Amino acid sequence: MDYWIALLLNAISFGMVLFLLSAGLTLTLGTMRLLNLTHGSFFLVGAYVTFELERHGVDLALAWGAAVLATALCGAVVFVLLRPTGEDHLRQTLLTFGVLFVIADAALVIVGGDPAILPRPGFLEGTLDLGLLDYPKYRLFLVAVGLGMAGLLFWFQYRTRAGMMLRAVVDDPEMARGVGINPTVLAAVTFVVGAGIAGLSGALGGVLLGAFPGVDLQVLLFALVVVIVGGAGSIGGALAGSVVIGLVNTVTIAFAPGLALFSMFGVMLAILTLRPQGIAGKALA
Amino acid sequence: MSNSVSSTLVSLRLRGAKLVAPVLGFGALAMIPYALTLNEIHLLSAMLIFGIFAMSLNLLVGFGGMASLGHALFFGAGAYAVGLLSFHRDSGFALSLLVGLAAAALLALVVGFLVRRARGTAYLMITLAASQVFWGLATQWKAVTNGDDGLFGISSPSILGWDFGSTVTYYYVVLVVVAGVFVLLTAISRSPFGYVLRGVRDNEQRMRAVGVDVDRIRHLALVISAVIASLGGVLYAYQERYVGPDVLAATTSGDGLLAVALGGGAVAGPLVGGLVVGLLEDVVGSYTDRYLMILGILFVLVAIFLPRGLAGLAQSLGDTVRPRRRAAEQAIEQRVEPAQAEVTETEGAHHG
Amino acid sequence: MAEPVLEVSGLSKSFGGISVLSDVGFSVARGERRGIIGPNGAGKTTLFNVLSGYLPADAGTVRLCGSDVTTLPAHRRARMGLGRTFQIVALCDELTVEENVLLGLVASNRGEWRLLGSLRGRRGLVERSRELLSEAGLIDLREHKVKAIAYGHRRVLEIVMALTSRARVLLLDEPAAGLSGEESLRMIPLLERLDRDLTIVLIEHDMDVMFNTVDRLLVLDHGTILLEGTPEEVRSSDLVRERYLGTQHAAGAGS
Numbered sequence: 001m002d003y004w005i006a007l008l009l010n011a012i013s014f015g016m017v018l019f020l021l022s023a024g025l026t027l028t029l030g031t032m033r034l035l036n037l038t039h040g041s042f043f044l045v046g047a048y049v050t051f052e053l054e055r056h057g058v059d060l061a062l063a064w065g066a067a068v069l070a071t072a073l074c075g076a077v078v079f080v081l082l083r084p085t086g087e088d089h090l091r092q093t094l095l096t097f098g099v100l101f102v103i104a105d106a107a108l109v110i111v112g113g114d115p116a117i118l119p120r121p122g123f124l125e126g127t128l129d130l131g132l133l134d135y136p137k138y139r140l141f142l143v144a145v146g147l148g149m150a151g152l153l154f155w156f157q158y159r160t161r162a163g164m165m166l167r168a169v170v171d172d173p174e175m176a177r178g179v180g181i182n183p184t185v186l187a188a189v190t191f192v193v194g195a196g197i198a199g200l201s202g203a204l205g206g207v208l209l210g211a212f213p214g215v216d217l218q219v220l221l222f223a224l225v226v227v228i229v230g231g232a233g234s235i236g237g238a239l240a241g242s243v244v245i246g247l248v249n250t251v252t253i254a255f256a257p258g259l260a261l262f263s264m265f266g267v268m269l270a271i272l273t274l275r276p277q278g279i280a281g282k283a284l285a
Numbered sequence: 286m287s288n289s290v291s292s293t294l295v296s297l298r299l300r301g302a303k304l305v306a307p308v309l310g311f312g313a314l315a316m317i318p319y320a321l322t323l324n325e326i327h328l329l330s331a332m333l334i335f336g337i338f339a340m341s342l343n344l345l346v347g348f349g350g351m352a353s354l355g356h357a358l359f360f361g362a363g364a365y366a367v368g369l370l371s372f373h374r375d376s377g378f379a380l381s382l383l384v385g386l387a388a389a390a391l392l393a394l395v396v397g398f399l400v401r402r403a404r405g406t407a408y409l410m411i412t413l414a415a416s417q418v419f420w421g422l423a424t425q426w427k428a429v430t431n432g433d434d435g436l437f438g439i440s441s442p443s444i445l446g447w448d449f450g451s452t453v454t455y456y457y458v459v460l461v462v463v464a465g466v467f468v469l470l471t472a473i474s475r476s477p478f479g480y481v482l483r484g485v486r487d488n489e490q491r492m493r494a495v496g497v498d499v500d501r502i503r504h505l506a507l508v509i510s511a512v513i514a515s516l517g518g519v520l521y522a523y524q525e526r527y528v529g530p531d532v533l534a535a536t537t538s539g540d541g542l543l544a545v546a547l548g549g550g551a552v553a554g555p556l557v558g559g560l561v562v563g564l565l566e567d568v569v570g571s572y573t574d575r576y577l578m579i580l581g582i583l584f585v586l587v588a589i590f591l592p593r594g595l596a597g598l599a600q601s602l603g604d605t606v607r608p609r610r611r612a613a614e615q616a617i618e619q620r621v622e623p624a625q626a627e628v629t630e631t632e633g634a635h636h637g
Numbered sequence: 638m639a640e641p642v643l644e645v646s647g648l649s650k651s652f653g654g655i656s657v658l659s660d661v662g663f664s665v666a667r668g669e670r671r672g673i674i675g676p677n678g679a680g681k682t683t684l685f686n687v688l689s690g691y692l693p694a695d696a697g698t699v700r701l702c703g704s705d706v707t708t709l710p711a712h713r714r715a716r717m718g719l720g721r722t723f724q725i726v727a728l729c730d731e732l733t734v735e736e737n738v739l740l741g742l743v744a745s746n747r748g749e750w751r752l753l754g755s756l757r758g759r760r761g762l763v764e765r766s767r768e769l770l771s772e773a774g775l776i777d778l779r780e781h782k783v784k785a786i787a788y789g790h791r792r793v794l795e796i797v798m799a800l801t802s803r804a805r806v807l808l809l810d811e812p813a814a815g816l817s818g819e820e821s822l823r824m825i826p827l828l829e830r831l832d833r834d835l836t837i838v839l840i841e842h843d844m845d846v847m848f849n850t851v852d853r854l855l856v857l858d859h860g861t862i863l864l865e866g867t868p869e870e871v872r873s874s875d876l877v878r879e880r881y882l883g884t885q886h887a888a889g890a891g892s
Contacts, residue, residue, distance in 0.1 A: 033405065105578035228410060493712045495741040
C-alpha cells in the first residue's frame with residue numbers, strides 16, 4: 001500500500017515539474033502557432049544557472065530568481081530572432097533548432113559535460129511524516145509549487161484582462177486582431193513569461209530529472225507529449241497532460257525501465273486516435 | 286500550327302538546359318575519385334548518403350508542405366535493420382536491405398496514421414515526438430540495441446558473391462543509388478502524383494473539391510519518402526560498419542531540414558544542400574570541438590537570411606548578374622505569347 | 638420536370654449549441670439554375686459545406702443523383718459529380734494556371750496516383766485544359782503562377798476548376814465576391830454559357846448576377862427556408878422584401 005501511494009506521489013510530483021515545463025510551450029503554441037524547440041533549452045539554462053550560482057556561494061533563493069530571469073532573457077532573444085521568419089514553419093523550426101544547438105554547446109563550454117547535481121535548500125531535506133508513509137519534503141514542495149503556479153495561471157487567464165485577451169487570441173487570432181488586441185505584444189509577453197517558467201522548472205525540477213548535456217532534447221520530448229496529450233493552448237490541458245504523462249512514465253520506469261520513453265508513444269497513439277485535439281485543446285491549424 | 290512547333294522547340298530547349306547541369310554534376314562525381322585519397326572518397330560517400338536523406342525529406346517538406354522533424358526515424362530504421370540483423374543474425378546485404386525498407390514503410394504507415402489530421406506545427410511536434418521515442422528505445426533497450434554503444438560487426442556488403450565493400454567500389458554503388466533516387470524523384474516531381482502533392486500543399490480544400498483523397502495522398506508521400514530515407518540508412522550502416530542511436534536523434538532530422546532549406550529548389554537543391562551539410566559535419570568536426578555551436582549558428586543564419594535556400598539565392602544572383610540573358614529568355618517566351626493571344630481572340634469571336 | 642439531381646431533406650447543423658441550419662429540405666432538378674439568398678449568417682455557406690461534405694450534417698440526408706451521400710467525405714462526393722467553388726478563392730498559388738486545371742482534370746480521371754509519366758505531357762488533358770481556358774478567356778495566362786494573376790482572373794479560374802471534374806451539379810459560392818461591378822457583370826455570360834445539362838446552385842449577393850442567372854430562388858433565413866419560388870415570386874414577396882431584399886438590393890446596387 002505504502003508503495004503505491006509513494007508511486008502515486010512520485011508521479012504527481014514529477015507531473016508538476018512537467019507542468020512547469022510545458023505551461024509556456026502550450027501557450028506559445030496556442031498564441032503563435034509556433035513550435036519552439038528551444039523550450040527544453042530553457043530548462044537546461046534554468047538548471048545550470050542555479051547550479052553555477054549556488055556553487056559560487058550565491059544564496060539558493062537568489063539563484064532561483066536569477067535562473068528565472070536568465071531564461072526569460074533567453075526567451076526574449078529567441079523571440080526577437082524569430083521575427084524575420086514570419087509564419088514559415090520550416091524557418092521557425094530551423095531557427096529554434098539552431099538556438100538549441102548554440103545553447104547546448106555554450107552550456108557544455110561553461111559548465112562542462114558532467115551531470116550537475118542540483119542543490120536543495122536545507123529545510124527541504126529529509127522526509128515528512130504523512131501518517132501512512134514518510135515522503136521526501138522536496139517532492140512535496142514541488143507539488144505545492146506546481147499547484148501554486150497552476151492556480152496563478154488560471155487566475156491570470158480567467159480573472160485578468162490580459163488573460164482574457166490571451167484566450168481570445170488562442171481561440172481566434174484574426175478576430176482578436178479585429179477587436180484591437182495587439183497579438184505581437186501579447187505573444188512576446190507569453191513567450192518571455194513561458195520561458196521564465198520553463199527556467200523555474202529547470203531550477204527546481206533539475207533535482208528530479210537531472211541536468212546534463214542532452215537533457216534539453218529529453219525534456220523537450222516530455223513537454224511535446226504533454227502538449228499533444230493535453231491539447232495546445234490550454235493551461236488545464238497542460239495540467240491534465242502533465243499528470244497523465246507523470247503517471248505513465250513513473251509506472252513504466254517502476255516496472256519496465258527500458259520502455260519508459262517508448263510508453264510515451266503509446267499514450268500519444270491512444271490520444272491521437274481517440275481525441276486528436278488533446279484532452280482540453282482544439283485542433284492546431 | 287507554327288505556334289505549337291515553336292512552343293515545343295522552346296520546351297525542348299528548356300528541357301535540354303535542365304539536363305545539362307545534372308549530367309555534368311554526376312559526371313564530375315563519377316570522375317572525381319581519381320583525384321582523391323581513400324579518406325576523401327569515404328567522406329564523399331557519406332555526403333552523398335546524406336544527400337539521399339535530404340532528397341527524400343524534400344519530397345515531404347518541399348513538395349508536400351509537410352515539415353517533419355522526425356525523418357531520422359526512417360533513416361534510422363534502415364540503419365538499425367542492418368545493424369540488428371548483422372549483430373544478432375549475421376544476415377547479408379540483400380535481406381538487411383529488404384527488411385530496412387519494409388520496416389521504414391511500416392513505420393511510415395503508423396506515423397502517417399498519427400499525423401493524418403496534423404498540419405504545420407502539430408505535424409512537426411508529432412513527428413519529432415515519434416522519432417524521439419524510437420531514439421529512446423535505441424538508447425534504453427540495451428539487450429537488443431546495445432544502447433549508446435551501438436551495434437558493431439557489420440560485415441562487408443556483398444550480393445551474389447560480389448563484395449562491394451571496398452571504399453572506391455562502395456562509392457560507385459552509392460553514386461549509382463543517388464543517381465537512381467535523383468531520377469526517380471525528378472520523375473515523381475513531374476508526374477500527376479507529384480503535382481497533386483504540390484496541389485495539396487498549396488490548397489487542400491481545392492484538391493478535395495476536385496476529388497482527391499488528400500489524406501491518402503499525404504500518407505503515400507510519407508511512405509515513399511520514408512522508404513527512400515531508409516535506403517540512405519542502409520547505405521549508411523554499410524558505409525560506417527556501425528550503427529548508434531545518433532542516426533535516430535532529432536539532430537539528424539534537424540540536419541536534414543537544414544539541408545533541405547539550404548538547398549531550396551526541387552530535387553537538385555536538397556541534394557546539393559545534403560552534400561554541403563554532410564561536408565560541414567565532417568570538416569567542422571575535425572577542426573574544432575565547437576561543431577555544434579557553428580552548426581547552430583548556420584541554422585539560424587539560413588533561417589533568417591536564406592528563405593529560399595541556395596537555389597533561390599542563385600536565381601536572384603543570376604537575375605542581377607545576367608539581365609541580358611534573362612531578357613533574351615523573355616523575348617523567346619513573348620514570341621510564343623502573341624500567337625496564343627490570336628487564338629483566344631478568335632475563340633472569343635465565336636462566342637460573341 | 639426533369640428528375641431531381643440534388644435532394645436535401647431535414648438537414649440540420651449546429652455549432653456549439655447554436656443552430657445554423659435546421660430542417661432544411663429542397664430539391665433541384667437536372668439543368669436547373671437555383672439561387673440561394675439570405676442575409677449574412679443565414680447559413681448559406683454552411684449549407685454548401687454540408688452539401689459538399691466539408692462539414693458533417695447533424696441530421697438529415699443529402700442525395701446526389703439518387704444516391705445517399707450524407708456520410709461520404711468531400712472527395713467522394715466530388716467524384717460523384719459534385720463540383721464547387723469557394724467564397725474565398727481556393728487555388729494552388731504556387732502552380733501555374735494550366736497546372737491547376739490539369740490537376741483538376743487528372744483527378745477526375747483518377748490519375749492522381751500515377752507516379753510516373755509527365756502531367757504536362759498528357760496530350761488529351763492538355764488539349765482539354767486549353768479548351769477550358771480559352772472558353773474562360775484565361776488562355777494567355779496559362780503559364781503564369783496563380784499567385785501572380787489578378788483577383789478577377791482567379792475568380793474565373795475558380796469556376797473553371799469546378800468544371801474540370803465531370804461535375805453534374807455545381808455549387809457556386811459567391812462567384813462574384815470581391816469583384817467590381819463591371820467585373821461581376823462579365824461573370825454573367827460566363828455562367829450563361831455553361832452546359833444546360835449542368836445543374837447549378839448559386840449563392841450570390843450581387844442581385845444583377847443572381848436574377849440574370851437563376852430559374853428559381855431559395856430564401857434562407859436563420860437556418861430555415863423562408864420561401865422558395867421564381868425570382869418574380871421572391872421579388873414580389875412582402876416577407877422577403879421586408880426581411881432581406883429591400884436593404885440588401887439597395888446596398889448591392891450602391892457598391
